[in-house]
Amino acid sequence: MTMGSLYGPLDPAPDAGYTDAPPRMGFFTDTSVCIGCKACEVACKEWNGVPADGYDLLGQSFDNTGGLSANSWRAVEFIEQSAPAGGCGAGAAPAVGLGMPGMGPPPGESRPDFRWLMMSNVCKHCTHAACLDVCPTGALFRTEFGTVVVQEDVCNGCGYCIPACPYGVVDQRKDDGRAWKCTLCYDRIGDGLTPACAKACPTESIQYGELSELRERASERVDALRAAGETTARLYGHDENDGVGGDGAFFLLLDEPEVYGLPPDPIVTTRDLPSMWKHAGMAALTMAGVVAASFLGGRR
Template sequence: MAGPNSLYGPLDPAPDAGYVDAPPRMGFFTDTSVCIGCKACEVACKEWNLIPDDGFNLLGTSYDNTGGLTANSWRHVAFIEQPAADRGGATDTPGAFAGLPVGPPASAQTAAIGAGTPQDTGTQPGVDALAATGTSQFLGMPGSDLPGRTMDAPRTDFRWLMMSNVCKHCTHAACLDVCPTGALFRTEFGTVVVQEDICNGCGYCIPACPYGVIDQRKEDGRAWKCTLCYDRIGDGLTPACAKACPTQSIQYGELDELRSRAAHRLEKLQEQGETSARLYGHDPADGVGGDGAFFLLLDEPEVYGLPPDPVVTTKDLPDMWKRAGLAALTMVAATVAAFAGRRR
């Protein structure tokens, strides 16, 4: 647990938690500009951590089937459908998203798989024909065009933003401060892990998290979240989600090196005209002391459902305890004075 004096300045969380000769801090850098929404990270996370299945019902408002981070979804790939009007332009503004990142183009084979619609008569266009014409659209769902994935030219009036969200493994983790049983602990890699066999289901950590990451499982009431595959990284392995990511949108490694890599990637995107690109959670001077899992976004954090200025919710605890102590001493002094007065 972070000491009270460390809540206001830079912190190396593992040594602060008592680890001597701690290894480098490890974390995630998620580059949303190359996320294709495949949800391989969600599947890999579930398979490795034996997380119960969840999210088989479509939400009705998106192709997303999980909707958010929960006790049974430790990784969540958000689908944000963004028309040009949401960027300040008129609806269907030609060229509003021209040149902006839309992910890698679909192969002819992928296009062939997606080219069937409910109106088809049972025959699928051949892969060879598609490759020859080079003009077929990649249809993400039957009868629906996945924006930006045409093989001839991308759409420029609409785009999908995709982001694989996860626990941020905060430098100043409020969930650690409020846990009464020690179920939440800081690892030697600087990450934050819940020990399910110690969690008593009190739920204090849930409102303490500034990102709304932690959730209770309905079956037993205990809290669950991403562990950054603590059992894997301790053996020198890559976390399951990063291992499964086909585009390297999720990158795992030493946090300082990831921050340097992210700054270089941001610079390249801005040089290419993506002026709205920004890093989120990388700054040690922010309200949580920087995150162990940070992101490159293509729009405002709110667009992705992230708080714009997260603040560790327990930052005022030291002052609160001081004030409570002073109030208690004042009451004791007043009580003693009252009894002394009565005796006289």
């Protein structure tokens, strides 16, 4: 990618050299209709051959994934919190026990006043992707659809991409050391198919399509939720002028990003490289001038 374009809106595929790129494709994840079924996790693993994590309840919630990793390219977050005044709010996840056999309160006792917030987390396929900038082997590349993919046969396991990611998405497998993450099913979308996770989602919480159309749809959805009383509804990762130039996978949230474990103001870690190289070049020229002046002065 062109480092000089890090500070404004960008269509990443043409910027990466694709002269006849198709529309940018991506994900819109509407957390207000996520039911935590984890069908997306299963579909992702089955299609991409991602190893199983094992059955390990974390003891803190109904989640057994715990977050994104080399072996979890989709991870459904379960957040339990006190319900806002007036109940769960329009579009919010139901309070614990609603519609779940065996989970309701005992006879004569009130229902607990909290709700579940659920979100299927995934790689953001950033417009300005620091993982691409720091990869020394070219294992990470930008596709014609604007997404970011790791080539496992090129990755040398250096791990530079892991701290570079502002979202903590990229991870290494312990057995081989290589980096792994969501590819947005590059093999499927290249054949005109829907990514496995979106195809399997029963509530259309995960929506796939042209990014410009998804952004319009997401804005309309937020307006509808707010009109219905869910005043906390907001979009995350849709702004082309944010610290990563907008995400190729963005979200509708029902609370602050931090509640979902997302950074409130993500910034691409390599955004200052152009100015750093410029200052380094200036310093080198200055040093060369000082050395040359000292040498000439010494000869005189």
